[in-house]
Amino acid sequence: MEQSEQNTVTDFQSVPESATRQNVALPEPAAIAQDQRAGQPSAAAGVPIFDVKDVSIYYGSFRAVTNVSLTVYEHQITAFIGPSGCGKTTVLRTLNRMNDLIAGARVEGEVSYRGEPLYVKGVSPIAVRRRIGMVFQKPNPFPKSIYDNVAYGPRINGIRGKSELNDIVERSLRQAALWDEVKNRLGNSGLSLSGGQAQRLCIARTLAVEPDVVLMDEPASALDPIATGAIEDLMKEIKDKYTIVIVTHNMQQATRVSDRTAFFSVLVDSKNDIRTGTLVEYEPTERLFGDPQDDRTKAYVTGRMG
């Protein structure tokens, strides 16, 4: 990985921006990604981004999630819903190998991204995360200036030019609908922002590296309805360019923004007091909410079960 970082820096002198970015990450899907950047969204509507097959996730010997299979499609917003402790976040974090950071976490089964298996030897989690960004439940701006927060990702990808960084920062903050509020105080601390602003800053920070996929873990759970609305509008706006997977507790939010919804639930082994999350139903959003097939889904979406 260090090697390819070096390449980026040197390549950057001669090669146009988009091409360089693609070179950074996994080599094979670059061609596909190029097409996508060139903009053929309609034809690509059915391109699978993530293929998850029979996945179980363990923390040590504890099986947190079992039997998850689903496919996430390009330029769609896919929502994960379900009660607390059902493993939505755990599954989300396996999509960009974020669970690697938790000691003892282990994935069984197959997870592939654009056809490339993620959990095989030789795949660098760093390369994966450069293409698959993540926004967390609690806003986590770095203790740096607003500008440096957004420029952080581009900088670690080797972009140093001042005017180019300025452009990226402005574009990302505009995409995240934050530019007008902060354009006169880019030098202030990222921690000086309110909760909603901080979350939009974190979204801008993620968009600044132009990821292929944006994973969002309950991005609006700490926000008021106005800020939530702003973030939902933002998601719909950017889905032409990105693929989004969102975990949410809010079913209305899922119906408002998502194309497909996965409903997770908890299997309770009351004898041994073990609770394991699992995927119950995965359908286009309208169908999951309008005509749920599984009784558990029906109970949940009609509000008969917390």
Add this chain to the structure above:
Amino acid sequence: MAAVSTEPQQVDLREPAGWRRTKNRIATWLMVLSFVLVIIPLGFVLVSVIAKGASSINWSFLTGGPVPSVVAPAGVGGLGPAVLGTIEITALATVMAVPLGVLGAIYLNEYGGRNWLAALIGFMSDVMTGVPSIIMGLFIFTIWVLHFGLSGLAGAFALGCLMLPIVIRSSYEMLRLVPNALREGSYALGATKARVTVTVVLPAAIGGIVSGVLLAIARAAGETAPLLFCIGAAETTNSNVFSGANTALPLQIFSNASQPYTGAAQRGWGAALTLIAICFILMIAARLVTARFARYSR
């Protein structure tokens, strides 16, 4: 159904009288008392050192030499060699111990995890914290001074050994306080572990790390015992910290303060005040520097 009362309801929002209020008072007074008890010796030390030492401080005392014999009257010679020696030796010890200690703490918290090596290093550094400083001096005496002779460098080794566990422990505690959410935010942008550590974790912890380092430096600057066997007792300025006998302020305090002569007593107080002043100036300088680093942390 009861009749609806039109009388405004009386509410009493005061702290109820009785045992709870008494406990509150007792606890408050205990805290005030503890504060005063802590302040008294501190203020007493400062006031008496300034009162008795200020009169002997002048330019030739701070920079002049050679170090006078203990029987000499006040005003003869100066402690310049000791001031220079203290600055040299402490600076050299800092240069050796601080990078090593901070890197060690980074290893323990960011890289080591729960493996046996990290556990061993953590345990050993805790044990080292408890080693009496004179033992450090003896240790350096046997492994270094016996072979290469007295020097400022040997003193710096001893002080460095003393500072190392303090720096490791305090830096480690500060790194542990950095929220994991910050690390994850950086990882999620595709940063490598080294990048996360250098660009996010260290800046977030720098204020606390500097505090710990300052405590370690202040502790080392005031140590007498480890220097006793290591640097000798030079009377003239030895600007070469790497070879030849040297001297330091704590040694001058030690040798002068135990003498009955008034000149020696004067010099002892003066040396004590000088040492306090050096540490104080250092603290302020470091605070100013870290304030720049930490300006985004709120």
